[in-house]
Amino acid sequence: xxxxxxxxxxxxxxxxxxxxxxxxxxxxxxxxxxxxxxxxxxxxxxxxxxxxxxxxxxxxxxxxxxxxxxxxxxxxxxxxxxxxxxxxxxxxxxxxxxxxxxxxxxxxxxxxxxxxxxxxxxxxxxxxxxxxxxxxxxxxxxxxxxxxxxxxxxxxxxxxxxxxxxxxxxxxxxxxxxxxxxxxxxxxxxxxxxxxxxxxxxxxxxxxxxxxxxxxxxxxxxxxxxxxxxxxxxxxxxxxxxxxxxxxxxxxxxxxxxxxxxxxxxxxxxxxxxxxxxxxxxxxxxxxxxxxxxxxxxxxxxxxxxxxxxxxx
Amino acid sequence: xxxxxxxxxxxxxxxxxxxxxxxxxxxxxxxxxxxxxxxxxxxxxxxxxxxxxxxxxxxxxxxxxxxxxxxxxxxxxxxxxxxxxxxxxxxxxxxxxxxxxxxxxxxxxxxxxxxxxxxxxxxxxxxxxxxxxxxxxxxxxxxxxxxxxxxxxxxxxxxxxxxxxxxxxxxxxxxxxxxxxxxxxxxxxxxxxxxxxxxxxxxxxxxxxxxxxxxxxxxxxxxxxxxxxxxxxxxxxxxxxxxxxxxxxxxxxxxxxxxxxxxxxxxxxxxxxxxxxxxxxxxxxxxxxxxxxxxxxxxxxxxxxxxxxxxxxxxxxxxxxxxxxxxxxxxxxxxxxxxxxxxxxxxxxxxxxxxxxxxxxxxxxxxxxxxxxxxxxxxxxxxxxxxxxxxxxxxxxxxxxxxxxxxxxxxxxxxxxxxxxxxxxxxxxxxxxxxxxxxxxxxxxxxxxxxxxxxxxxxxxxxxxxxxxxxxxxxxxxxxxxxxxxxxxxxxxxxxxxxxxxxxxxxxxxxxxxxxxxxxxxxxxxxx
Numbered sequence: 001x002x003x004x005x006x007x008x009x010x011x012x013x014x015x016x017x018x019x020x021x022x023x024x025x026x027x028x029x030x031x032x033x034x035x036x037x038x039x040x041x042x043x044x045x046x047x048x049x050x051x052x053x054x055x056x057x058x059x060x061x062x063x064x065x066x067x068x069x070x071x072x073x074x075x076x077x078x079x080x081x082x083x084x085x086x087x088x089x090x091x092x093x094x095x096x097x098x099x100x101x102x103x104x105x106x107x108x109x110x111x112x113x114x115x116x117x118x119x120x121x122x123x124x125x126x127x128x129x130x131x132x133x134x135x136x137x138x139x140x141x142x143x144x145x146x147x148x149x150x151x152x153x154x155x156x157x158x159x160x161x162x163x164x165x166x167x168x169x170x171x172x173x174x175x176x177x178x179x180x181x182x183x184x185x186x187x188x189x190x191x192x193x194x195x196x197x198x199x200x201x202x203x204x205x206x207x208x209x210x211x212x213x214x215x216x217x218x219x220x221x222x223x224x225x226x227x228x229x230x231x232x233x234x235x236x237x238x239x240x241x242x243x244x245x246x247x248x249x250x251x252x253x254x255x256x257x258x259x260x261x262x263x264x265x266x267x268x269x270x271x272x273x274x275x276x277x278x279x280x281x282x283x284x285x286x287x288x289x290x291x292x293x294x295x296x297x298x299x300x301x302x303x304x305x306x307x308x309x310x311x312x313x
Numbered sequence: 314x315x316x317x318x319x320x321x322x323x324x325x326x327x328x329x330x331x332x333x334x335x336x337x338x339x340x341x342x343x344x345x346x347x348x349x350x351x352x353x354x355x356x357x358x359x360x361x362x363x364x365x366x367x368x369x370x371x372x373x374x375x376x377x378x379x380x381x382x383x384x385x386x387x388x389x390x391x392x393x394x395x396x397x398x399x400x401x402x403x404x405x406x407x408x409x410x411x412x413x414x415x416x417x418x419x420x421x422x423x424x425x426x427x428x429x430x431x432x433x434x435x436x437x438x439x440x441x442x443x444x445x446x447x448x449x450x451x452x453x454x455x456x457x458x459x460x461x462x463x464x465x466x467x468x469x470x471x472x473x474x475x476x477x478x479x480x481x482x483x484x485x486x487x488x489x490x491x492x493x494x495x496x497x498x499x500x501x502x503x504x505x506x507x508x509x510x511x512x513x514x515x516x517x518x519x520x521x522x523x524x525x526x527x528x529x530x531x532x533x534x535x536x537x538x539x540x541x542x543x544x545x546x547x548x549x550x551x552x553x554x555x556x557x558x559x560x561x562x563x564x565x566x567x568x569x570x571x572x573x574x575x576x577x578x579x580x581x582x583x584x585x586x587x588x589x590x591x592x593x594x595x596x597x598x599x600x601x602x603x604x605x606x607x608x609x610x611x612x613x614x615x616x617x618x619x620x621x622x623x624x625x626x627x628x629x630x631x632x633x634x635x636x637x638x639x640x641x642x643x644x645x646x647x648x649x650x651x652x653x654x655x656x657x658x659x660x661x662x663x664x665x666x667x668x669x670x671x672x673x674x675x676x677x678x679x680x681x682x683x684x685x686x687x688x689x690x691x692x693x694x695x696x697x698x699x700x701x702x703x704x705x706x707x708x709x710x711x712x713x714x715x716x717x718x719x720x721x722x723x724x725x726x727x728x729x730x731x732x733x734x735x736x737x738x739x740x741x742x743x744x745x746x747x748x749x750x751x752x753x754x755x756x757x758x759x760x761x762x763x764x765x766x767x768x769x770x771x772x773x774x775x776x777x778x779x780x781x782x783x784x785x786x787x788x789x790x791x792x793x794x795x796x797x798x799x800x801x802x803x804x805x806x807x808x809x810x811x812x813x814x815x816x817x818x819x820x821x822x823x824x825x826x827x828x829x830x831x832x833x834x835x836x837x838x839x840x841x
Contacts, residue, residue, distance in 0.1 A: 031715070033722040038354060040361030041740065041754075044762060045725050047432070050490045051359075083353040083511035084492050093510055152557060164557040165549065259550040262558070264513040268550065272351065272512050275688070275718055 012294040019290045023283055024065050032277040034081040055081055078280035087284045090269065097167045098265035102250035104185040106243060109192035117200025122227060124205060132197055139194025148187040148260040155183060165262035184261040188254060192246050199242045203235040236307045244300040252289040342542035344838055346566035347555045351512035351548035356492040357478050358432050366476060367830055370533065371517050373478035373498035376403060376422060377470040378534035383648055385466045386534040388526055389417065389479055398461035404453045408524040411481050412503045419454035424485035426477065431489035433475040435468030435751060464751050464781050472533050472829060473746045501537040501834045502544060515546040530835050532828050540837035559584055565819040565838065568831050572632050578817050585820050588813040590829045592646050592744035596629060596695060598807040599755065601736050602768040604729055606681065611674035613804035618670060619706035620699060621662035622810035628694035629812065636812040642800050644744035645811055649793040654801025658808065667706035680709045682730035684738040686717040695739040695809065724765045744811065745829050750780045750796050755806045768805055
């Protein structure tokens with residue numbers, strides 16, 4: 001296992017390098033110019049040129065790339081071209097709201113969806129199964145901003161139980177954080193509950209048809225014991241994959257939810273930076289999210305062997 | 314408002330929420346405002362972005378200021394102009410302090426003016442004529458010119474474009490193409506750097522040491538009397554969220570309410586709506602003078618004739634209460650309101666006339682590359698309406714959708730339209746930015762050094778020179794009228810009318826004032 005872990009971590013390095021080169025080139029090939037944002041509507045071509053010079057954007061591509069990589073290796077992600085703030089500081093400010101919302105969403109989703117999926121599989125083709133599947137289809141089908149607005153209308157505007165929008169850091173005000181996190185987490189959870197419940201149901205149904213389950217039942221084991229001790233553990237492998245990738249997805253792009261609930265997270269920072277062509281920030285964000293994907297995938301793979309003893313590394 | 318009728322808080326959950334202070338409005342000493350965009354660039358000399366200018370007016374003060382009658386008034390300093398019009402003497406008023414406690418000195422102001430002169434068009438005109446800029450005492454300094462330039466005080470007091478803000482000498486000594494990193498001014502509010510999140514939130518505290526200037530508050534002049542402890546600007550990318558938050562008392566002020574969403578707020582007891590920037594904005598079309606077909610003045614004129622302000626404004630704003638068909642390139646409601654030559658624009662266009670002129674000009678079907686920004690709501694409609702009108706007149710139009718950032722980069726390209734260049738794009742300005750011939754950047758006719766489109770127009774340059782040296786308002790007006798007629802005939806740009814953006818605010822706010830852009834001095838908040 002430790003060898004496998006080290007091998008996977010080392011294998012991530014070339015992946016990240018390829019991502020870095022790809023992102024760097026892609027951004028430079030995309031039309032748009034941060035100098036034009038900084039200079040504004042009245043800028044003359046000469047002024048734009050001066051600003052580009054000052055930002056190093058006139059240097060040859062390979063020099064720009066090597067400068068960036070060189071700084072990166074020293075832990076320096078650079079400075080935002082637009083706001084002039086250190087990129088790491090910007091990303092750190094915006095990372096926590098997204099991580100917190102993602103954690104709450106995934107936790108809530110697992111708590112609700114796994115029992116739903118188990119119930120649907122256990123009561124396969126009964127009304128329970130139909131209700132779970134209907135809910136699941138609705139969760140997929142209704143756009144996330146519609147669910148968001150409906151929740152705002154009901155809980156924030158009509159009932160006035162929670163604020164419409166905003167974010168407070170839990171370290172500063174845990175109550176304020178919790179009450180503001182409820183609606184965005186519920187909104188996002190509507191999708192992930194649907195996704196995880198479907199996956200749990202399908203995976204469990206597959207396992208329930210396996211020989212060893214039949215054998216367990218034939219031995220006279222109680223249905224609950226068959227379900228939880230034998231079937232669910234083995235069915236958990238694909239469910240873990242969905243949970244892990246769901247978490248990574250939540251970290252990398254919940255732009256709509258962040259906009260609807262005015263959460264200053266990574267999704268909004270990514271979109272704002274792309275529109276402003278703020279190269280250092282976009283590069284750092286993509287590297288960060290790629291790193292999260294690599295780490296999550298590694299954790300998922302490692303969890304397989306814990307869940308299914310047949311899997312060995 | 315049936316759709317948003319409220320069920321009052323009740324029951325344990327509501328009580329708990331209120332007890333925690335979670336759904337309650339912000340404290341009475343803080344105004345929370347949603348501005349038109351997020352603040353990212355803080356140096357007002359580096360960019361003309363409106364949000365950067367708005368931020369600068371909170372933190373920095375100006376030497377002189379423009380009031381709602383377009384008059385220059387003393388702000389940080391009184392001024393005297395010598396009889397020969399060559400020497401401008403400024404005397405700083407007593408009690409001016411920087412936010413770090415230092416006293417405002419003539420050296421600070423001189424450094425600020427010199428840095429601004431490098432970047433601003435008006436500042437460059439002054440610099441071209443400047444003989445010296447030196448301190449003449451502990452509280453005074455003098456600007457000496459080689460030749461009279463009556464526009465000097467106007468340029469130094471204009472509220473938009475690159476406005477002239479005063480900074481301490483150590484900050485103002487930063488090269489003009491390098492952004493400042495300290496935001497210490499002498500203005501009515503102090504910037505709180507620890508709470509600044511670019512694009513998300515800006516926090517200002519009341520400057521307790523601020524001594525308001527004399528005279529009534531009017532636009533950016535007079536007393537800047539701060540009545541709250543803090544102002545917080547929060548960015549909300551979604552207008553519906555802002556509206557909900559305003560109705561719920563979570564924010565106090567929304568600078569720009571989309572006209573189509575305004576009915577949601579009208580009739581809500583706790584919210585007031587009105588147009589505060591009474592002069593509003595103008596929308597314009599700019600052609601590229603370097604390449605066919607718009608290198609031909611007759612073809613430019615044919616395009617102008619095809620367009621109708623009402624059609625464009627209807628598509629852009631919708632509700633006629635919030636737009637105005639206006640033929641004056643310096644804006645309706647300004648001292649230079651002339652409408653000569655704008656008849657077709659204001660009366661619905663003249664497609665037949667445009668067709669005839671196009672034929673007379675020998676238009677050969679060269680496609681018009683029209684750049685269409687799809688991500689800016691206030692600029693997405695104009696290209697569509699214009700393309701339809703131009704096609705009706707006989708133009709071949711190649712409309713190319715792109716994001717605004719791509720557009721602003723591409724418009725700087727002087728390549729052929731078929732090789733990555735362009736022929737036509739649209740943009741908007743607030744009226745004060747175009748209300749004066751010397752401030753209106755689109756009138757620059759200096760070819761390669763002119764604004765995007767690069768017209769080489771010696772005639773307008775001559776007229777601008779005449780305007781710059783006009784000694785009195787009557788002479789200025791007569792020159793401005795000639796400029797209006799010239800622009801309509803030569804089509805330096807196409808003026809497509811004027812529109813207003815309504816604002817909305819919590820009814821608990823007092824003293825919300827009319828101004829071309831939001832000012833937070835003079836605004837109080839009652840506790841109930």
